[in-house]
Amino acid sequence: MEEDIIQEDNVINNILPGISNVEESEICLVEKNTTQREEEMLEDSSSRVIRNKRPREEDEEEEWIAVGRNGKRVGQKVDVYINNSEKLPKQFALAKLLRSNNISSVSRVKYINPYKVFIQFENAESAEELINCKPLQDLGWRCQKPLEVVISYGVIKNVELDLSEKDMLEVISSNCELIAVKRLKRRNKDGNGWEESESIRLGFKGPSLPTCVYIYGMKINVDPYVFPVTQCSRCWRFGHSLRVCPSKKVVCPKCGKGHANCETTSYKCVNCTGNHLCLDRLVSCV
Missing domain, CATH: 3.30.70 (Alpha-Beta Plaits)
Structure with missing residues (x-):
């Protein structure tokens, strides 16, 4: 009996060192893998810190102006309005007239109405040439920048x-x-x-x-001098005259219907729908 117990103890003692050796090797392997991952993370983080951005190519286009942190914006263009008491020339005649007076760098032209034209220039120098052009002033043209009091x-x-x-x-x-x-x-x-x-x-x-x-x-x-309120004699709306009226429909100043005039005595204002003539200055409906 005692001999059997002694033999079991010897077997256990022989097995335990093997198990301990396996555990030690596994622990060493885990520590090695952990250390390797930490080294890789440190190397990756250091590379991200040290890595520089790729150099950008300089933009040589003249129409762009660098403004620092906010990026880039298009160079400032200049707007000019042309007004005249008579009808202004159409596109081809206007382009020919500007060319004959050495006015260039026009980027956009828009007709507001037959008596007013909007012109946009690439630079301020060309806009000043139009504003100070003596032949155009002799034609009665009034050229000015927006919100500029002439x-x-x-x-x-x-x-x-x-x-x-x-x-x-x-x-x-x-x-x-x-x-x-x-x-x-x-x-x-x-x-x-x-x-x-x-x-x-x-x-x-x-x-x-x-x-x-x-x-x-x-x-x-x-x-x-206080400018009077302009009232159209076609549509009877305020803010414009008959010459530049956007509507082609004739409106009656008495009843507000689609005819020039009538004999009705039941008045109806086209602006405020009140029971008065739209020509009545004593009633405020502006």
Whole structure:
């Protein structure tokens, strides 16, 4: 019995070193794999830190302007509007006229209406050439940039009716350059026509309006001129005249239907649908 126990102990002792050796080899293998993965992660992270971005090719296109962190944007273009009291030429005639006056670098042309044209230039120099072009100014063209005040208007009152606009332009002096004089008109007593008034509208070059002018050395106060609200005589809407009306439909000012006029006494305004004439200035429907 004792001999059997001794033999079992010897077998166990012989097996345990083998098991311990296997466990030690497995532990060493796991530690080796862990160490290898950590080294690979460190190498990969260090390579990401050290790695530089590929060099970008310089953009040599002149129409782009570098603005740093926000990227790039297209070079600034200049817009100019042309206005005239008469109809402006169509596309081919306009292009020929601009070429004959050495005006180039036009990138876009848009007709707002027959009396107003929008032109976009690639640079400010070409836009200034159009604005300062003397032959076009002689044609009555008024060229200006958006939101640019070219002429400031003021009013003087109680001016004699027998004094002509030409005479007033010669005798009026001011700190600002006076370029236009126009006598205003008002409704006559019958309300059927217009008559000249004693109010004079003065046009000064630039955005500044003087507080006074001098007539033969006498000081006259200048009030700001307020433009009247324009009402179309075709559609009877506000903000434009008959010449530039976008609608081709004739509207009755009394009933608002599709005819020129009628004899109805039941009025209906086309602007506010009120029971009044759309020509009635005493009712505010603007």
